[in-house]
Amino acid sequence: MSEEIKSLKPSEIxxxxxxxxxxxxPSxxxxxxxxxxxxxxxxxxLKTTVDHAGNVIIRKPATPGMENRKPIVLQAHLDMVPQKNSETIHDFEKDPIDAYIDGEWxxxxxxxxxxxxxxxxxxxxxVLASKTLKHGPLEGLFTIDEETGMTGAIELSPNALKGEILLNLDSETEGEIYVGCAGGLDGTLKIPVEVERVSRDRAGVAIAITGLKGGHSGMDIILGRANSIKLMERLLVHLQRYDARIVSIEGGSLRNAIPREAFCTLAIPTTKLSRFKxxxxxxxxxxxxEYKAVDPNLSITLxxxxxKGEKCFTAHTHLASMQAVLGIPNGVIRMSDAMPGLVETSSNLxxxxxxxxxxxxxxLLRSSVESAKQALAEEMGGIVELAGGNASxxxxxxxxxxxxxxxxxxxMxxxxxxxYKKKPAIMAIHAGLECGILGGSYPKMDMISFGPTIMSPHSPDERVKIDTVGKxxxxxxKILENSPKK
Structure with a gap:
């Protein structure tokens, strides 16, 4: 039962x-x-306000003797990515999360x-509830909609905060301190198709791709995990010689989650069905x-x-649309020259x-180089336009x-x-943090991001390591107790 996690230490968290x-x-x-x-x-x-966007700001005065410290903003987002396995029955808008302890996670x-x-x-x-912790003036900033557009950070008033330092608590590896992040851009690609009635000489085959790990499209893109949509398009383009036609197709759901599942129904001439299979x-x-090392549980079933009675894509638009989707850039596009081992530019279909x-x-396009992000958008747009579509x-x-x-x-x-008798790693992250947006509204604010170890966010495999939460x-x-003076 999820209540067992309340027995873990530190109880404050x-x-x-x-x-x-x-x-x-959910976002x-x-x-x-x-x-x-x-x-x-x-x-x-405590003085608590909710702004027009839905962000919550809670202010707590300095503890006695700490009034001379620079005011600090502690910031996190309230929304979560609603991903579930296809066999799991769960309504993210109504049901609580059923958390449990699994060893050290x-x-x-x-x-x-x-x-x-x-x-x-x-x-x-x-921190806000603590009666024993020593700290200077504090503001708790809880933003909304970080995962699907960073709306809360974007709509936060430039006069809402008084702090001089911002501690973003949204990083996912203990022992790493983050000082930079990538920017992002949402892409919507539309490709027109024509349909016709499925002829009587065709049989139906349903293809299901499941079992992929997926994950965070920024943090996990470097791991080379399979993308269910790209795998489906690869199958369809390769098997087009058998005159397969799409009746229905869908895959993925969230812009910042690597898609784990895809489903397609095809209409195939009965004379070619055996060879198709x-x-x-x-x-x-x-x-x-190919993917046995990074996605060992990959399942593709026929x-x-x-x-009968359904509609399918015409031959021309079936091939043109699938070739276009197959050609859309996906995964790591370029590694960073400034920080070895860091992804500079990527795309998640x-x-x-x-x-x-x-x-x-x-x-979702990401890059720490603005011109590279724009170039990637232009490349995507060009591919889609060749298929008669458009991109925004x-x-x-x-x-x-x-x-x-x-x-x-x-x-820090x-x-x-x-x-801890060792040096922390000073890092930049190939993911979107609200620091970039908040820095635009508060250009003089000193910002850092850090957190415990969280694995496989944005997927049902998400887990947090218990001992790192304590650390x-x-x-x-200790940061708050030793925060810089004014």
Whole structure:
């Protein structure tokens, strides 16, 4: 049962995290969790406000003797990525998360856990509620809709915060301190198709791709995991010699999650059905061999189905649309020259669906180099236009440039080395953090991001390592106790 996590230490984080798991909070549906946090702040007797976007700001005065410290903003986002396995019955808008302890990890049964960024939000709640922790003036900033557009950070008023330092608690590897992040851009690609009635001489075959790990499209893109949509398009283009026609096709769901599943129904001439299945089985075996190391649970199945009375793509638009989708750039595009081992530019082909005789794909482009991000968008647009389609790009947000002379970075380095007898890794991240957007509104604010170890965010394999949560809490408390003076 999920209540068992309340027994974990530090209780300041785990009890609050449990509370958050009981409040549905998928992106775009944060009203319940906003109200939950608002009541939390008011119950503590702290000044609590909710802005027009739904962000919550809770202010806590300095503890006696700490009034001379620079005011600090502790920031996390309230929304979570709603991903579940296809066989899991769960309504993210109504149902609580069923979290449980699995050895040294906390996981959820069949769904995302919401440790991203629930652990960060719970830590802020713990700091705000503490009667013993020493700290300067604090503001807890809980933003909404980080995962699908960073709306909360974008709409935050430039006069809302008073702090001079921002600690973003949304990183996912303990022992790493982040000083920069990539910017992002949403792409919507639309390719027109024509349809016709399925002829009587065709039989139906359903293809299902499941079992992929997926993951965070920024953090995990470097791991080379399979993309279910790209695998499906590869199958369809390769098997087009058998005159297969798409009846239905869909894959993926969220722009910032590597798609784990894809489903397609085909209408195939009965005279070619046996050869189609043989060729498909051979290609499936090769694909599974290619990905056996990074996606060992990959499953691609063929199943007979009924297509009588359905409509399918015409021969020309079937091939043109699938070739275009197959050609859309996906994965790591370029590695960083400035920071070896860091991805500079990437793309995630996140979802595909058919709507009103159009194949519609959603992509998330990321880059720490603005011109590279724009070049990638132009490349995608050119590919889609060759197939008679069009591309649009919006919801762009900037990256966050490192400041290696940051006073709070100096403090955190010194505290970490003193307490844990080793140096922390100073990193940039190939993912979108709200620091880039908040830095635009507060250009003088000194910002750092850090957190505990969270694996496989944005997928049902998401888990947080229990001992790193304790270390994260301890580090956060010591940072606040040793924060820079004004």
């Amino acid at each position: 785990w009890e609050n995290f449990y509370g958050l798991t009981q409040v549905p909070r 775009k549906h944060e009203a319940k969790v906003t109200e939950f946090v608002r009541k939390f702040g008011e119950k503590l007797g 906390v996981r959820a049964r069949g769904t995302t856990l919401g440790a991203d960024n629930g652990i960060g939000a719970a830590a802020i709640m713990g 043989t060729a498909a089985t051979e290609l499936i075996a090769r694909i599974k061999e 199943k007979d189905t009924v297509v 996140a979802s595909l669906r058919v709507e009103r005789n159009r194949v519609i794909c959603q992509c 790009f919006d919801n762009g947000y900037p990256g966050w440039n490192p400041n290696m002379n940051s006073p709070i970075l100096k403090t 380095r010194e505290v970490y080395e003193h307490e 994260f809490w301890d580090f956060l408390c």
